[in-house]
Amino acid sequence: MPDPLAFTAQSLARRGALLEAEDGGEVLALLPPELSREMGLAEEVRLSAVGGGDVVACGLGTPLLEAVVGAARREVPVTAARMKREPSPKAGYARSLAERYVIRNGVAEVLEVAGGEATYLVAWLAYVAEADERHEGVVALGVHAQEGAVPDEGFIAACDVGAEGALAPWPESAVVPGAERWLARYAPEVEERVLRGVREATARRHARDYERMAAYYAAMVAEARAPRRRVDAAAMEAKVRHLVAERDSKLRDLADRFTLRVHTRLAAALWVAAPVARVRMRVRRRKGSRELELRLPAGAQVFDRLPCEGCLGTTERPALCDERLHVLCETCVPLASGRPHCPACGT
Structure with a gap:
């Protein structure tokens, strides 16, 4: 199991936050304005696993950890x-x-x-x-x-x-x-x-x-x-x-x-x-x-x-057109006999 505080800090750092570990197991984070607005936090915030006072909690089940996990899932x-x-x-x-x-x-x-x-x-x-x-x-x-x-x-x-x-x-x-x-x-x-x-x-x-x-x-x-x-x-x-x-x-x-x-x-x-x-x-x-x-x-x-050079498909058994020898799939040329129509050439 990853440590929730370490996971949150690493996720914020990957998105441009500056971090500094402090005494007591807290982390001081300076967030870019866009990240601050997305997470609903101040640009300068202290984090810990349990929170308390002006320290934001990021333990299991906390809103911040859920927001970080949701952002990670979108990446x-x-x-x-x-x-x-x-x-x-x-x-x-x-x-x-x-x-x-x-x-x-x-x-x-x-x-x-x-x-x-x-x-x-x-x-x-x-x-x-x-x-x-x-x-x-x-x-x-x-x-x-x-x-x-x-x-x-x-x-x-x-x-x-x-x-x-x-x-x-x-x-x-x-x-x-x-x-x-x-x-x-x-x-x-x-x-x-x-x-x-x-x-x-x-x-x-x-x-x-x-x-x-x-x-x-x-x-x-x-x-x-x-x-x-x-x-x-x-x-x-x-x-x-x-x-x-x-x-x-x-x-x-x-x-x-x-x-x-x-x-x-x-x-x-x-x-x-x-x-x-x-x-x-x-x-x-x-x-x-x-x-x-x-x-x-x-x-x-x-x-x-x-x-295929005539449509959006692919082919293991290509056919060739007469004019420029375009590679054509089985959909473009179902029957390879005669003179095949080439969508790439338009003829």
């Missing part, structure tokens, strides 16, 4: 590390994979296989999905920082910060400007894949309750149209209209109740320097050719999925 921890436990990918294995790599409407030739290191950005996204039920979870997403290729799950598992001894601190500057755009590009697809089962289960429950409610009001309407004793026709139709309006209102409320609302936030991010096997390939389509680089990072069993 996104970001760090950088280098893989040290995972072995470097074997060049022979990478070459074997490359020789079997499929270009769906072209041919590929392996030019070079070499070892190296690449920078990846791994993010953990926390989601909350609410309808008639609440679902919470965390999903991980990794991208090659420069080019946006997506590694497989084996690499993500190797980057698990809970794996003891898997990572070492990386003192070098690891941030690659613009890498976060790849996370924004792929996050909706990952979110949809994770929540597909939740959406299907919610839709089934909605359909079940819809059928039950519709059947209930259908029976009520049928009973109103066939009363046991003689009823004025106008009164009967008024009752039917009332039942139909009530049914429609409840069915609309039912639709709102089963509408899935999803909130996603970035929970943590890790810059990773990982050993990789790089494969340089020449791909050909009709009379054109270009070079592609495939990467096999440590812990992965297959090459990173290449970003």
Whole structure:
């Protein structure tokens, strides 16, 4: 258990406060004006675990500790590390994979296989999905920082910060400007894949309750149209209209109740320097050719999925357009025969 006073003092210092330990287990803190307003404290304040007089308490259950913990939870921890436990990918294995790599409407030739290191950005996204039920979870997403290729799950598992001894601190500057755009590009697809089962289960429950409610009001309407004793026709139709309006209102409320609302936030991010096997390939389509680089990072069993140049997806089995040999996914080119339409070229 961390000491609440030390935890509070360290949290305030990280946000710009100046601290000085005093006799009696107290800490004198000078807070920046913004932090002072956020915490509801004076800019000069004394802290202790139990408080008393003009000394502010920050022990367990105190308002100050709760405010500090709440602020810490809103922060996104970001760090950088280098893989040290995972072995470097074997060049022979990478070459074997490359020789079997499929270009769906072209041919590929392996030019070079070499070892190296690449920078990846791994993010953990926390989601909350609410309808008639609440679902919470965390999903991980990794991208090659420069080019946006997506590694497989084996690499993500190797980057698990809970794996003891898997990572070492990386003192070098690891941030690659613009890498976060790849996370924004792929996050909706990952979110949809994770929540597909939740959406299907919610839709089934909605359909079940819809059928039950519709059947209930259908029976009520049928009973109103066939009363046991003689009823004025106008009164009967008024009752039917009332039942139909009530049914429609409840069915609309039912639709709102089963509408899935999803909130996603970035929970943590890790810059990773990982050993990789790089494969340089020449791909050909009709009379054109270009070079592609495939990467096999440590812990992965297959090459990173290449970003599609025609949409926001990725592909393991790319097709090529005729004009500029853009890399296209299975969504952009479902059938690789003939002359494919290229969204990137517009032709």
